[in-house]
Amino acid sequence: MLTKSEEIYLLKKLGRQPNLLEIDMIDAEWSEHCSYKSSRKYIKSLPSRGKRVIVGPGYDAGVLDIGDDDVITVHIESHNHPSAVEPYGGAATGVGGVIRDIISMGTRPIALLDALRFSSLDKVNEASKSKWLFRNVVKGIADYGNCIGIPTVGGDIEFDDSFKDYCLVDVAAIGLGKKDQIISNHAEDGDLIVLAGNPTGKDGIRGASFASKLLDDDENRSAVQIPDPFLEKLLIEATIEATKKNCINATKDLGGGGLSCCLSELSHLVEKGFEVELSSVHTKVPDITPNEIMISESQERMMYIINKSKMSIFGEIFTKYGITYSIIGKVCGQDNLKILYDGKPLANLSCSLMVNAPLAKWKSRRPNYLDKLRTKIKLEKMGNYNDILLRLLANPNIGNKNWVYQQYDHEVGLRTVIKPGANASVIRVNDNKFVSIKLDGNSKHCYLDPYQGMLGCLSESCRNVVCTGAQPIGIIDHLQFGSPENPYIYWTFIKSIKAIIDFCKYMKIPVVGGKVSFYNETMNSPIKPSPVIGTIGLIKGQAHITNNIPNVGNKLFILGQTREELGGSEYFELIGRAEYRRVPKVNLKTDKKNRSAVLDLIENGLIDFVHDCSKGGIGTALAELAISGNIGINIDLKKIPNRCKRDDFLLFSETHSRFIIGSSNPDKIKRFMRNRKCSFSEIGQTDSSMSLNIHNSGKEVINLSIIELVQRYNTMNSTMDGI
Amino acid sequence: MRTGIVVFPGSNCDRDVHHVLNDVMGINAQYIWHTEESIDEYDALILPGGFSYGDRLRAGVIAAQSPIVEAIKKKAQEGLPILGICNGFQILVEAGLLPGALVKNVKLKFSCKWLKMEVLNVNTPFTNMFRLNEEITIPIAHGEGRFVICNDKIPELKRNNQIVFKYKDQNPNGSTEMIAAICNKKGNVMGLMPHPERASEPILSPNQTKSNAGLIFRSLKKFLSSYIKN
Numbered sequence: 001m002l003t004k005s006e007e008i009y010l011l012k013k014l015g016r017q018p019n020l021l022e023i024d025m026i027d028a029e030w031s032e033h034c035s036y037k038s039s040r041k042y043i044k045s046l047p048s049r050g051k052r053v054i055v056g057p058g059y060d061a062g063v064l065d066i067g068d069d070d071v072i073t074v075h076i077e078s079h080n081h082p083s084a085v086e087p088y089g090g091a092a093t094g095v096g097g098v099i100r101d102i103i104s105m106g107t108r109p110i111a112l113l114d115a116l117r118f119s120s121l122d123k124v125n126e127a128s129k130s131k132w133l134f135r136n137v138v139k140g141i142a143d144y145g146n147c148i149g150i151p152t153v154g155g156d157i158e159f160d161d162s163f164k165d166y167c168l169v170d171v172a173a174i175g176l177g178k179k180d181q182i183i184s185n186h187a188e189d190g191d192l193i194v195l196a197g198n199p200t201g202k203d204g205i206r207g208a209s210f211a212s213k214l215l216d217d218d219e220n221r222s223a224v225q226i227p228d229p230f231l232e233k234l235l236i237e238a239t240i241e242a243t244k245k246n247c248i249n250a251t252k253d254l255g256g257g258g259l260s261c262c263l264s265e266l267s268h269l270v271e272k273g274f275e276v277e278l279s280s281v282h283t284k285v286p287d288i289t290p291n292e293i294m295i296s297e298s299q300e301r302m303m304y305i306i307n308k309s310k311m312s313i314f315g316e317i318f319t320k321y322g323i324t325y326s327i328i329g330k331v332c333g334q335d336n337l338k339i340l341y342d343g344k345p346l347a348n349l350s351c352s353l354m355v356n357a358p359l360a361k362w363k364s365r366r367p368n369y370l371d372k373l374r375t376k377i378k379l380e381k382m383g384n385y386n387d388i389l390l391r392l393l394a395n396p397n398i399g400n401k402n403w404v405y406q407q408y409d410h411e412v413g414l415r416t417v418i419k420p421g422a423n424a425s426v427i428r429v430n431d432n433k434f435v436s437i438k439l440d441g442n443s444k445h446c447y448l449d450p451y452q453g454m455l456g457c458l459s460e461s462c463r464n465v466v467c468t469g470a471q472p473i474g475i476i477d478h479l480q481f482g483s484p485e486n487p488y489i490y491w492t493f494i495k496s497i498k499a500i501i502d503f504c505k506y507m508k509i510p511v512v513g514g515k516v517s518f519y520n521e522t523m524n525s526p527i528k529p530s531p532v533i534g535t536i537g538l539i540k541g542q543a544h545i546t547n548n549i550p551n552v553g554n555k556l557f558i559l560g561q562t563r564e565e566l567g568g569s570e571y572f573e574l575i576g577r578a579e580y581r582r583v584p585k586v587n588l589k590t591d592k593k594n595r596s597a598v599l600d601l602i603e604n605g606l607i608d609f610v611h612d613c614s615k616g617g618i619g620t621a622l623a624e625l626a627i628s629g630n631i632g633i634n635i636d637l638k639k640i641p642n643r644c645k646r647d648d649f650l651l652f653s654e655t656h657s658r659f660i661i662g663s664s665n666p667d668k669i670k671r672f673m674r675n676r677k678c679s680f681s682e683i684g685q686t687d688s689s690m691s692l693n694i695h696n697s698g699k700e701v702i703n704l705s706i707i708e709l710v711q712r713y714n715t716m717n718s719t720m721d722g723i
Numbered sequence: 724m725r726t727g728i729v730v731f732p733g734s735n736c737d738r739d740v741h742h743v744l745n746d747v748m749g750i751n752a753q754y755i756w757h758t759e760e761s762i763d764e765y766d767a768l769i770l771p772g773g774f775s776y777g778d779r780l781r782a783g784v785i786a787a788q789s790p791i792v793e794a795i796k797k798k799a800q801e802g803l804p805i806l807g808i809c810n811g812f813q814i815l816v817e818a819g820l821l822p823g824a825l826v827k828n829v830k831l832k833f834s835c836k837w838l839k840m841e842v843l844n845v846n847t848p849f850t851n852m853f854r855l856n857e858e859i860t861i862p863i864a865h866g867e868g869r870f871v872i873c874n875d876k877i878p879e880l881k882r883n884n885q886i887v888f889k890y891k892d893q894n895p896n897g898s899t900e901m902i903a904a905i906c907n908k909k910g911n912v913m914g915l916m917p918h919p920e921r922a923s924e925p926i927l928s929p930n931q932t933k934s935n936a937g938l939i940f941r942s943l944k945k946f947l948s949s950y951i952k953n
Contacts, residue, residue: 414927
């Protein structure tokens, strides 16, 4: 619903009373979901330029030049509200929406990734709903992605109780195309406006407005759309074929706000006016009203602007695929969106008025809970570190997520070189060029320190991509918060944006796409600030692709110093102290230096494997290595450069900018690192013991067989399949 | 020597098979859109994986009613090598070219992972380069891949050597007798749930290890070369 001040603004700009249809159209376009009215002011200052950026944020998808006329497109979207009330359909249609953004650019989608957030699976009272959401979200993504034949190659999954009765479902997609095939989005008077795909129905009415307020008890299932991946697959093929035949002048998918938002944004994009006859729209039911046609969010629909002379070719292609389409209007004049029904004018609005909602002004204030961090607490000594490590491995934030990834066809398309579950996923572009991508987030850190937490997400995501041998070339961000009307929450949002700006400017990595999602709240409480970062990296050749699998005869090294940074760590969460002490702090200079050292080592062929150190610290990173290599590992804690008073802090601190490196060339690697001014040290080796053995000055700290590690690491499988 | 890849609306491994045949195996392969009537110029046919018609009603059942399937049946009788992979297998079963049925996996979940299978019949156009009982590492990716057949038909399948591949060590979907692939009595039509096209390039195998699954296509190439010569 429009606010009082928005109504006044509208009246003044329009110079007349808007009619009911016009109010519905404005309401959809001025919803937070479509207008970014609470965030636009801030996201405008994100660094988005770079030599590879052909199209930056603001369009359906960002476009990056990866050389030899190849481009990749990338975009991220969420479908949180719909997934929280109808997880299967909500998650599935989320996949559909982001895919259409990729084809809107004239590129073929080649990979999907998801970042998912749920409340914990083991709390007795909440577990059943959380599991229900988790199971159905994963099934929704799987059924949709598998059917359209686009591999879901990875992502990030986090469980935290701030997502009680709720969930976050973020989907990122990557497309591949040729530079000269990118749809340029232009239009001339007389061009035809064509709506193709699903008939417009009464599903998803007011979905954008639904997503722009708090989720209440009266769960609005009619605002969730119905997925049809088969039709989406046909739309992909037909759009790509029409693009190759140069049929399409401009195109846009129909998402939040339906026809209303699509028409206003598209006309604004091509800087032309549109005249649209609603009785020409093909609909699911005869009794649908013009208002419902304008704001319905029926899925699998695309809008195209076609030159009259190309219409017959366009028609042939869409008929071949059996896709219904209607010519619903024509391009004429400037800036005006005229809506007619049976020739009778129903609405007449300026597009620039529609797409420029008045900015919302919210107060921001530092939240009080942050003071709690300053409380000094005494942490009792923990006895059995074997037990702690096993419990951390069983934690679904850390453990094996094959239960999820095996439900996704992650290999269709013959591009998936490094498969889900490793540091980052690697996708083949051609035999000499590979793209690496990873999504990362950490709501526990972002809650305790939105600025450092956000820097940490950026650092971790870049680190993961670097671990595969890739140079980061672009970043996508998805900023998810509670209500911006709450000054404490708005403060965390502003801090997060500041962190992205600082990081990306320092690292010279452009932000190429993103999304802001507010109002992620249920009746219980708002979610923790939950930004998700995706980093896209480029690998120059097959020889540089690096994995995280140790081998016989590897010496192990650590790059980066470990500090006592356990605020918001999985270890402190485990012992009930999550909300105390400081979260890991990112030193931008060290972060950059360590990353480029790793890339140099890879490019000089000195590394056998490299693994990122993050959630669960060195302890879980080493356990993961022993598991992935199915090999014994022996480590001397004393050799790890650190500033920790206790062994458990050293083992489980989540300090950023650290890498565990394996090499069969220890002398060369030491020589190579000598003048780098990095904190770097040899800490142990692989062996034939089939166990993880960590000691400090001869005293055993951890001694666990790989069988035990694997068993606990695979806990999610039994949790989810056991019922 | 030309191989046709039959593409239905919703097929999604068509481009993968096309790439592997043409670029990796050196087999000339072309797409055949499901509405084409003449398929006389092809020496072999492959029905690739995917979700033809969105797997509506039951995987493969709608595609099996296409006019092109009538032409495929005729070619099957003539002895043309015909390979159905995943959804292609489901279509061949629904079309009655292969016995049994493919139903939902026992765990009711889609499953995408690498596993092992072994060869039981090396006398088909798709297996002539394998050793008997050779072990093959290959991925599966299906939700409806559980092969079932009446118990009393199993002895016949075995007698005719129609079980071409069996899963090894684990049964990923609950298939009868761990069956991963079967052929018709003549051996010229084979359906296979796992995806050999995904295991034909070392870079795509886990840890970049070499898989011998590509021998399925190499066997076809060998068969076609000798067949054309005669």
